[in-house]
Amino acid sequence: PVKGAKGSMLYKNAVEASRSIIKKQVKQGMIVIDATVGKGNDSLFLMQCIGHKGRFYGFDLDERAISTTKDLLGQYGYTENIHLFCKSHSEIATYVPHQVDCVIFNLGYLPGLSKDHITESSTTLEALKQALLLLKVDGFISVVVYPGHPQGAKESTDLKVFTTTLNQKEFHLFEITYPNQINNPPTLIYISRTKV
Numbered sequence: 001p002v003k004g005a006k007g008s009m010l011y012k013n014a015v016e017a018s019r020s021i022i023k024k025q026v027k028q029g030m031i032v033i034d035a036t037v038g039k040g041n042d043s044l045f046l047m048q049c050i051g052h053k054g055r056f057y058g059f060d061l062d063e064r065a066i067s068t069t070k071d072l073l074g075q076y077g078y079t080e081n082i083h084l085f086c087k088s089h090s091e092i093a094t095y096v097p098h099q100v101d102c103v104i105f106n107l108g109y110l111p112g113l114s115k116d117h118i119t120e121s122s123t124t125l126e127a128l129k130q131a132l133l134l135l136k137v138d139g140f141i142s143v144v145v146y147p148g149h150p151q152g153a154k155e156s157t158d159l160k161v162f163t164t165t166l167n168q169k170e171f172h173l174f175e176i177t178y179p180n181q182i183n184n185p186p187t188l189i190y191i192s193r194t195k196v
Contacts, residue, residue: 014186015106017176018142019045021190022102025140029053030101033134035089035127036060036119040069042106047078055081057096059089089119089127093134101139103131107155108146118151121158128162132171132191140192148184159189170195 011017026032026049034043037058047056056078060066066086073082085095089105105127107119131141147156163173176188 011176013178014144014176014188017188018104018144022046022104022142023049026050026102031055031098032057033092033096033100033103033131034058035092035103035105035131036107037065037069037084038106039065040072042104043069044072044076044078046102046104047073047076047082052078052080055098056083058082058084059087059092061086061088088123090123090130092127093130096134098134099136099139100134101136103135103141105141105143107144108149108152119155120151121155124155125158125162128159132193135193137193137195140190143189144186145189146186153184156187163189163191166191
């Protein structure tokens with residue numbers, strides 16, 4: 001983050017905003033899910049937050065993403081309490097038997113791969129619904145969505161429509177957008193559970 005007017009904190013982009021929030025809220029020993037592991041960078045960041053006593057679940061449809069993430073975590077000594085699944089994030093509830101503290105989604109396509117490998121509204125919305133049911137009170141979901149390509153624009157619109165239906169007595173919701181940046185920059189959608 002960078003200092004804004006009168007010392008307020010500003011974030012250069014949605015990923016930076018998401019990580020800042022995660023770092024402040026995710027503590028040692030927590031249970032977390034990376035719903036889109038990709039190259040493993042977010043997974044490693046989460047593991048550094050929860051430590052060796054935490055429990056991590058990661059999902060991706062691409063076997064290379066799962067393998068790369070496993071190798072990356074191993075390089076940093078994270079080999080226990082890690083559960084990686086080459087499965088759609090729409091199957092989270094099938095593979096995660098616990099209530100969780102944090103779920104992150106970094107949507108779009110995996111850099112370096114064909115843009116045919118991309119998250120889609122139908123599975124993302126199903127994954128989000130399942131993640132909401134798994135959240136502990138005070139747990140949260142961070143979604144970074146990329147509206148700068150056609151599928152991403154649809155995903156962004158569908159997510160915004162869905163999240164407006166969430167009961168405000170159960171969930172707190174906000175978005176961080178960057179309306180003056182070019183090329184439809186990513187948006188952060190943050191949802192926290194306030195009660196069951």
